[in-house]
Amino acid sequence: xxxxxxxxxxxxxAAYAVGLGGTVxxxxxxxxxxxxAERRREGARGK
Amino acid sequence: MHGFANxxxxxxxxxxxxxxxxxxxxxxxxxxxxxxxxxxPADQLQGETVRxxxxxxxxxxxxxxxxxxxxxxxxxxxxxxxPLAGIAARSIAVPGAAFAAICLVTGSIWGRPAWGTWxxxxxxxxxxxVLFFLYLAYLALADAAQRDGQGQSRIPAIFGLVGAVNIPxxxxxxxxxxxxxxxxxxxxxxxxxxxEFLVPLLISTAGFSLLFGAVVLMRMRALLANSQAEARLRRxxxxxxxxx
Numbered sequence: 001x002x003x004x005x006x007x008x009x010x011x012x013x014a015a016y017a018v019g020l021g022g023t024v025x026x027x028x029x030x031x032x033x034x035x036x037a038e039r040r041r042e043g044a045r046g047k
Numbered sequence: 048m049h050g051f052a053n054x055x056x057x058x059x060x061x062x063x064x065x066x067x068x069x070x071x072x073x074x075x076x077x078x079x080x081x082x083x084x085x086x087x088p089a090d091q092l093q094g095e096t097v098r099x100x101x102x103x104x105x106x107x108x109x110x111x112x113x114x115x116x117x118x119x120x121x122x123x124x125x126x127x128x129x130p131l132a133g134i135a136a137r138s139i140a141v142p143g144a145a146f147a148a149i150c151l152v153t154g155s156i157w158g159r160p161a162w163g164t165w166x167x168x169x170x171x172x173x174x175x176x177v178l179f180f181l182y183l184a185y186l187a188l189a190d191a192a193q194r195d196g197q198g199q200s201r202i203p204a205i206f207g208l209v210g211a212v213n214i215p216x217x218x219x220x221x222x223x224x225x226x227x228x229x230x231x232x233x234x235x236x237x238x239x240x241x242x243e244f245l246v247p248l249l250i251s252t253a254g255f256s257l258l259f260g261a262v263v264l265m266r267m268r269a270l271l272a273n274s275q276a277e278a279r280l281r282r283x284x285x286x287x288x289x290x291x
Contacts, residue, residue, distance in 0.1 A: 006159075006160050008094050008095040008096045008160055009095055011096055011099070011156050011157065011159060011160050012084065012095055012096060012098045012099060014156050015099040015102060015103070015152075015153040015156045015157060016080070016084070016099075016102060018149060018152045018153060018156070019102040019103075019106065019149050019153050020080075020102075022145055022148070022149045023076075023145075023149070023255075023258065026141070026142060026145045026262055027069070027258065027261070027262060030141075030142075030261075030262045030265040030266050030269070031265055033265070033266065033269045034265040034266070034268045034269040034272070036269075037268070037269040037270075037272035037273045037276070038268065038269075038272045040272065040273065040276045041272040041273075041275050041276040041279070043276070044275075044276040044277075044279040044280050044283075045279060
């Protein structure tokens with residue numbers, strides 16, 4: 001019977017890449033959406 | 048709660064809290080994950096893969112906690128007609144869906160070395176997947192209500208309340224049905240985890256909770272700013288259209 005040789009660190013690295021990448025994307029997108037909307041409000045005030 | 052019904056008062060507080068939550072969240076979550084990956088010991092049974100716990104468990108709790116908060120905001124919208132409740136619920140749904148998705152993917156990655164499979168259709172995994180789809184459905188309903196001009200419609204709020212039925216199902220699924228997933232290691236006031244695992248896990252959870260809060264505040268500020276910009280543009284257009 002053959003067993004797969006799994007390097008456990010590969011799974012740890014993959015999980016952290018997904019988790020951290022997803023969190024950074026979420027925070028960055030929310031920050032940019034907020035800045036864009038607040039600029040739009042200021043623009044509407046000035047028009 | 049109605050003290051924050053005034054958007055100006057809420058925005059004054061949110062402008063102060065957003066960078067605080069974001070900065071503290073980055074420091075705590077980053078520090079705890081560094082501790083979990085580089086300092087905390089490997090587990091006797093699971094080996095190095097136990098380090099995924101510092102990411103998987105906080106995102107799972109926040110996926111579930113997010114819907115609980117969404118349901119409370121929906122209740123507040125339906126019963127007390129709190130003007131910011133609908134905006135809060137919409138703002139919670141995006142990070143809730145993102146964290147539920149991260150929980151599902153990191154759990155699947157962890158499952159391969161721990162259980163020998165990426166996925167099983169058992170109670171815990173399936174009910175968590177249902178939670179992710181509930182978030183997507185809520186977002187679609189809220190967007191449709193916004194497009195139809197109903198603003199903060201009652202339909203997404205009712206859906207938010209009904210969907211809360213899934214939260215106890217997720218929590219008790221590992222006790223009600225046979226599952227590859229382990230039963231809860233932490234419950235009110237007691238923990239089966241050794242302190243060298245528990246401390247970085249709790250710090251990571253606090254950090255991710257602050258990041259979740261920062262994202263909710265940013266999204267609430269964006270929704271409020273957009274609606275204020277539209278109201279101003281509408282008022283100006285009406286003033287121009289009115290005959291002198």
